[in-house]
Structure formats: C-alpha cells, structure tokens
Amino acid sequence: MNDDLIRLPDLVSEYARYYEVDTQEAAHALHELIKELYLEYSVRQGKVALPDHIFWVGRVGSSQRSNRIYKLFFEGLIKYFDDLCDPLPGIDKDLVRSYCESDSSTKDIPVGLIYLSRVALGEWILDAGIEPPDYMLIGNADKGAKGSEGGEKFQAKELGSISLIVNGLINLIKEVDKAHTEQPLDDASGKRADTIKRRALGLRSVRKNFDPCLAILSLAEAAEVEMPKSHKTLRKFMKGHFQGDEG
Structure with a gap:
C-alpha cells in the first residue's frame, strides 16, 4: 500500500x-x-x-x-x-x-x-x-x-492555497463584471448584484486601517465565490501587494 x-x-x-x-x-x-x-x-x-x-x-x-x-x-x-x-x-x-x-x-x-x-x-x-x-x-x-519546512509540504499545502486564491480571484472578476453588465432577472438577483458592486467599490477604500483581505473575502461571500476562509491565509500570499503593507 x-x-x-x-x-x-x-x-x-x-x-x-x-x-x-x-x-x-x-x-x-x-x-x-x-x-x-x-x-x-x-x-x-x-x-x-x-x-x-x-x-x-x-x-x-x-x-x-x-x-x-x-x-x-x-x-x-x-x-x-x-x-x-x-x-x-x-x-x-x-x-x-x-x-x-x-x-x-x-x-x-x-x-x-x-x-x-x-x-x-x-x-x-x-x-x-x-x-x-x-x-x-x-x-x-x-x-x-510539525514545523517541517520541506519543499514537499510547500508544494502540497501552499500551492493548494495559492490555487484556491487564484481561481477565486478570477471568478470574482467574472462576478463583478456580470453585476455591472447583466440585467437582473428578479429582485433577488438585483439585490445580489447591488451588494457585489457595493463591496467591490469598497476595495478602493483609503481608510488608514483598511484591510483589503477582509474586503476581498466580504466580496467573495456576496458573489458566492470560493476563497480561503481565513483572511490570514489570504494576507500571507498577498503581503506587499497593497498600499500600506510593509515590506
């Protein structure tokens, strides 16, 4: 076996x-x-x-x-x-x-x-x-x-998380585009589209304590897109790619 x-x-x-x-x-x-x-x-x-x-x-x-x-x-x-x-x-x-x-x-x-x-x-x-x-x-x-830093561990777990994030971001782009371009079929889909647009707009926040990872997960929830459940996982792979991040 x-x-x-x-x-x-x-x-x-x-x-x-x-x-x-x-x-x-x-x-x-x-x-x-x-x-x-x-x-x-x-x-x-x-x-x-x-x-x-x-x-x-x-x-x-x-x-x-x-x-x-x-x-x-x-x-x-x-x-x-x-x-x-x-x-x-x-x-x-x-x-x-x-x-x-x-x-x-x-x-x-x-x-x-x-x-x-x-x-x-x-x-x-x-x-x-x-x-x-x-x-x-x-x-x-x-x-x-526990605590091992082997390359095999990185390839399995870390790449799995990266794949989930990348696919999630691609699907988010699609859902935001649909929210802006497609005509809602009913009140429920209209409210969903409005929520997606509102949360997508929130990514442009200039607040000093703004956490873009939490904003992305909030948008993913509204768009029903799979992403890592923890903002810490998202931040781990996106650190340094947002204004205000250190290093």
Missing part, C-alpha cells in the same frame, strides 16, 4: 502524531472538520454519500476494493469520530454503518476495512473552501513533523 492510502483509524493516529495531541483531541478536530464538509457538501449541495474515490471499503490487509459495492455516508463518519472523542459505555466505536448495494441492505463495517486517499481527501477539503490539515497533503505524514 502506497503512502497516500491509509485506513480510517490511521487518519486519527496520524493527526495525533503530527500535532502531538492525544487520540480524543485528534478525533474531535476531525469530527469538526467532517461536520464542516457535511454542511458544504450535504446540506448545501445535497450530497449524502461520501465520494467513493476518497473513501471505500477494502479487504482484510489490503486497500483493494471489496467485491461488494458499499456506500459510506457523512453520518457514519461523523458518528465514528464523535464516539472516539466522547466515548460512551457499551458503544462499539470500531464499526461504521454503510449501505451495501450488492444485497440492498445496511452493513456495519469494521473501521480497519475502510480506506481513503489522503491527497484526494485534502483536495476535497480545499474544494470546499476549507484549509486542510497539513499532513493530508503530504506524501508521508511521518516525514511531515
């Missing part, structure tokens, strides 16, 4: 080792992360099942897919991490509920048989506009100890 493919329990242990925390803290952090993904992909986009190119049921001792076709769901993953970070007596935390399409029934799958691609998971998180934990985008988590 290559370095990218890991079992579900390894996701927790790698997080704990990388950030030097205990299992419960790692499970809690991953529980919060999956809940964020649930809000984006399930609540907002209506996707209930987990992508099968990221999570799948393998075989004993092998990441090769099971002959049977299984679907895994957000609910099962959330419950698994929840049971780990807040264990209850009598609850088997080593099983995840799935649906077996091969015999049209629900199945409890041992967590050790659930595999995932660390890189694909990291990219999926980025696509949701969320910054993934560093080790998910690193070829080998053991090499990515």
Whole structure:
C-alpha cells in the first residue's frame, strides 16, 4: 500500500502524531472538520454519500476494493469520530454503518476495512473552501513533523492555497463584471448584484486601517465565490501587494 492510502483509524493516529495531541483531541478536530464538509457538501449541495474515490471499503490487509459495492455516508463518519472523542459505555466505536448495494441492505463495517486517499481527501477539503490539515497533503505524514519546512509540504499545502486564491480571484472578476453588465432577472438577483458592486467599490477604500483581505473575502461571500476562509491565509500570499503593507 502506497503512502497516500491509509485506513480510517490511521487518519486519527496520524493527526495525533503530527500535532502531538492525544487520540480524543485528534478525533474531535476531525469530527469538526467532517461536520464542516457535511454542511458544504450535504446540506448545501445535497450530497449524502461520501465520494467513493476518497473513501471505500477494502479487504482484510489490503486497500483493494471489496467485491461488494458499499456506500459510506457523512453520518457514519461523523458518528465514528464523535464516539472516539466522547466515548460512551457499551458503544462499539470500531464499526461504521454503510449501505451495501450488492444485497440492498445496511452493513456495519469494521473501521480497519475502510480506506481513503489522503491527497484526494485534502483536495476535497480545499474544494470546499476549507484549509486542510497539513499532513493530508503530504506524501508521508511521518516525514511531515510539525514545523517541517520541506519543499514537499510547500508544494502540497501552499500551492493548494495559492490555487484556491487564484481561481477565486478570477471568478470574482467574472462576478463583478456580470453585476455591472447583466440585467437582473428578479429582485433577488438585483439585490445580489447591488451588494457585489457595493463591496467591490469598497476595495478602493483609503481608510488608514483598511484591510483589503477582509474586503476581498466580504466580496467573495456576496458573489458566492470560493476563497480561503481565513483572511490570514489570504494576507500571507498577498503581503506587499497593497498600499500600506510593509515590506
């Protein structure tokens, strides 16, 4: 099995080792992360099942897919991490509920048989506009100890953030152009266009304490464009490109 493919329990242990925390803290952090993904992909986009190119049921001792076709769901993953970070007596935390399409029934799958691609998971998180934990985008988590400055780490995490920013800025330009040139179809789209134009105009502020990164994220929110959620991430890559920035 290559370095990218890991079992579900390894996701927790790698997080704990990388950030030097205990299992419960790692499970809690991953529980919060999956809940964020649930809000984006399930609540907002209506996707209930987990992508099968990221999570799948393998075989004993092998990441090769099971002959049977299984679907895994957000609910099962959330419950698994929840049971780990807040264990209850009598609850088997080593099983995840799935649906077996091969015999049209629900199945409890041992967590050790659930595999995932660390890189694909990291990219999926980025696509949701969320910054993934560093080790998910690193070829080998053991090499990515906290504080490591390796080039591989930069290429994975940093370039992922840069890609999100560049694509976001391109889409922002398109949305601002539409707001100025296209005729609104109804009141809601008219209000949306007005908000986009108003927030775009705000980028020209001359206030001494003006934070352009916050203004860009505010514009992105109005335009419904994916950008890094933290203005600190944006500022990290745009430092020195705005009037008033030092260095």
